[in-house]
Amino acid sequence: MTSIRELAIDDAAALGKLLDNNELDLGYMTHNPKNDVMRFASVEDYVSSLLEVEDARFFAIEHCDSLVGVISLLSIAxxxxxxxxxxxxxxxxxxxxxxxxxxxxxxxxxxxxxxDMVYCYINNKNIASIKVAAKNKFALVGRSIKSNDVSRYEMTRTGWNRKKAKELRS
Ligand SMILES: CC(C)(COP(=O)(O)OP(=O)(O)OC[C@H]1O[C@@H](n2cnc3c(N)ncnc32)[C@H](O)[C@@H]1OP(=O)(O)O)[C@@H](O)C(=O)NCCC(=O)NCCS
Structure with missing residues (x-):
């Protein structure tokens, strides 16, 4: 069972443990928490900095009641x-x-x-992430202006409501 809830300062210990794993490869991420956390004296400081970002919302992903990841809405404007x-x-x-x-x-x-719109940038080699976007019916709309290796995917409010209505009918 997977759920999301707002990230909290109490998640710092569990998040620190997850980020400390050498097997974790976040190389395709533009906003890479493994790199970002190193700029802070502690994981608590890192998490509290996230919670202070005015134009973003950070969520803990829980699976079977354990923290397994983070999902965020950034640059909300x-x-x-x-x-x-x-x-x-x-x-x-x-x-x-x-x-x-x-x-x-x-x-x-x-x-x-x-x-009205949610978008994400995904490296063209990040097949797993492309699949996640595709399974949620995000549309490939073009390339990032910063890199030819990165594509932009979007979902509009209308598209999302249409997708959900279709699911209800089937
Ligand atoms: C990409 C990432 C978010 C996927 O998370 P996840 O929980 O494994 O995602 P899901 O299980 O919901 O879906 C992954 C899909 O990719 C598929 N997949 C994974 N690797 C694949 C590969 N090499 N070739 C083809 N399909 C692949 C899986 O089979 C699955 O599809 P399916 O459900 O149809 O079988 C995760 O690997 C991750 O966090 N990676 C590092 C950070 C990152 O890249 N974030 C995204 C930045 S844009």
Missing amino acids: NGAAELSYCNLSPTLTNKGIMTQAVRLITDYAFSTTQL
Whole structure:
């Protein structure tokens, strides 16, 4: 069972443990928590810095009641936000966890926060992440202006509501 909830300062210890794993490869991430955490004196300081970002929302991903990853809405402005996500438990990948987490945060984005669009940037070699976006029906809309190796995927509020209505009918 996968769920999301707002990240809290109490998650620091568990998050620190997950980020300390040498097997964890977050090389494709633009916003890489493994690198970011090193700029802080402690994981608590890192988490509290995240919670202070005014134009972002960070969520803990839980699977069977344990923290397994983080999913975020970044640069929230003008009705849009950038989606970023990482499964920090290498033994729990390819089990559908991120597909479900993206579904839950996209629901949140279009209901609770009233956004009109959610987008994400994915490296063209990051097949698992491309699959997560595709399974949630995000559309490939073009390349990142920063790198030809990175593509942009989008979901609109209308597209999401249409997808959910279709699911209800089937
Ligand atoms: C990418 C990532 C988020 C996927 O998380 P996850 O919990 O494993 O995702 P899911 O299990 O929901 O879906 C992954 C899908 O990719 C598939 N997959 C994984 N590696 C694959 C490969 N090399 N070739 C083809 N399919 C692959 C899985 O089989 C699964 O698809 P399926 O459900 O149809 O079988 C996770 O690997 C991760 O956090 N990676 C590091 C950080 C990162 O890259 N974040 C995204 C930045 S844009």
